[in-house]
Amino acid sequence: GAGVSQSPRYKVAKRGQDVALRCDPISGHVSLFWYQQALGQGPEFLTYFQNEAQLDKSGLPSDRFFAERPEGSVSTLKIQRTQQEDSAVYLCASSYRAGGISTDTQYFGPGTRLTVL
Amino acid sequence: AQRVTQPEKLLSVFKGAPVELKCNYSYSGSPELFWYVQYSRQRLQLLLRHISRESIKGFTADLNKGETSFHLKKPFAQEEDSAMYYCALSPAFFQGAQKLVFGQGTRLTINP
Numbered sequence: 276g277a278g279v280s281q282s283p284r285y286k287v288a289k290r291g292q293d294v295a296l297r298c299d300p301i302s303g304h305v306s307l308f309w310y311q312q313a314l315g316q317g318p319e320f321l322t323y324f325q326n327e328a329q330l331d332k333s334g335l336p337s338d339r340f341f342a343e344r345p346e347g348s349v350s351t352l353k354i355q356r357t358q359q360e361d362s363a364v365y366l367c368a369s370s371y372r373a374g375g376i377s378t379d380t381q382y383f384g385p386g387t388r389l390t391v392l
Numbered sequence: 393a394q395r396v397t398q399p400e401k402l403l404s405v406f407k408g409a410p411v412e413l414k415c416n417y418s419y420s421g422s423p424e425l426f427w428y429v430q431y432s433r434q435r436l437q438l439l440l441r442h443i444s445r446e447s448i449k450g451f452t453a454d455l456n457k458g459e460t461s462f463h464l465k466k467p468f469a470q471e472e473d474s475a476m477y478y479c480a481l482s483p484a485f486f487q488g489a490q491k492l493v494f495g496q497g498t499r500l501t502i503n504p
Contacts, residue, residue, distance in 0.1 A: 308491060315401075317396075317495050317496050318436070319494070320491040323491055331491065378424045378441075378490035378492075383436040384435065
């Protein structure tokens with residue numbers, strides 16, 4: 276079956292522009308995560324959705340970052356007034372369950388590489 | 393605070409030699425530990441998790457709670473093992489979410 280997809284794969288923005296990054300999780304997956312991966316670093320957690328509810332946004336670096344998942348499937352990560360430090364790969368991951376005895380496997384998308392000039 | 397440390401950014405070994413990728417973590421509770429791998433031009437994918445106690449592609453990892461380590465080992469490296477490897481932990485039950493905390497990653501190169 277289809278995996279997690281993300282679009283666009285590459286985005287170049289001028290400083291100050293707004294961008295929107297899309298994630299299509301695996302069908303039926305309840306949980307959706309966004310991670311930010313700066314060059315040479317491991318992914319860092321941004322936010323988490325359980326269906327349409329955003330249960331954790333503790334990793335969002337500033338109020339310029341906003342994420343939504345209005346119908347519990349597709350999610351959009353929006354960055355307003357982009358800055359050069361926002362340049363990174365943004366990864367989306369989904370998992371089947373919301374919780375349980377053990378952590379469910381997260382399936383990652385290919386990422387969106389954002390470059391802010 | 394939760395932290396995962398992978399002390400080696402780069403690791404190079406010859407084909408057929410043993411390989412060990414180090415991972416240390418800090419967490420006050422009982423986390424779950426994982427190894428994720430990213431092959432060239434592929435997406436990040438789960439390699440193994442400590443609760444499964446499996447050997448995947450010849451790799452094993454043992455959780456040592458006393459040393460807070462979860463090192464990844466393979467007795468005989470193969471060229472197809474060349475990839476980026478990330479150690480990650482999941483804090484236990486954070487509001488039902490199992491976010492992952494990743495290390496910086498180790499790039500493993502297997503020389504022929």
